[in-house]
Amino acid sequence: MMMDTVADFLSRIRNANLVYKEYVDAPYSKVNEAIARILKEEGFIKDYEIIEVPFERTKNPENKKKLIRVHLKYGPNRERVINEIKRISKPGRRVYVGVEDIPLVKAGLGVAILSTNKGIIPGYKARKLGVGGEVLCYVW
Template sequence: MTDNLGKMLNKIKNAILVKHEAVLIPYTLNNFLILRILEQEGFLDSINIVCKKKKREYKYIKVYLKYNEQTSKSFIRNICRLSKPSLRVYTNSKKIPRILNGLGIIIVSTSKGVMTSKDAYSNNIGGELLFSIW
């Protein structure tokens, strides 16, 4: 069993550390939905689906990272994994923690799909806390 979410987060972290402009991530629907949320929240510049053809066709997501133009620092300061394959973390909507008094977000996997902690709280839906980002 592979941990696609963990691989995606590590690729993004490593790309930020070496200040890459973009990173390729294998396409899964879950990865795409999470990256789309991060793009809407302003942590990523843009995302595109790219097809590479070798023996068979592979889909990738090309993620363009967002940096501050003046200081050349990334908009993503830290990514912290909350729920792991060996230890799942579930919570109801009332007990979803806040990150840096609302400056960061938590990505929550709910029965209504993947959403931010703010959306889960406003819709009164609990779920699995995937990771926090600020």
């Protein structure tokens, strides 16, 4: 049983990025989809899609599981667009910030992804909306 699906999702992206994979598949969740949406909006990935594949541990072909497929992005000379992706708030230690404490990642070159009462949004949008929340990860 997986305890931290967000950490698993970020680790899969990090590992695939290190070996220049074209895409990576991860178990689907609404939080993972929201993080992928933000990564696409910020230009860190090409695209993402939700796919359904047959569930291998059953004989019934009707049973399917959802996966999120993230298409990674690289620069012209195989430069990585995602230099680092780091999980901040973990199940053992949750990290919450107020609107005045939302961090700037790499002096604004990166993005902090927050879970707020307005949804999962980037740090600069949370500052603009005047809301704080749980810091999920940093990407730069």
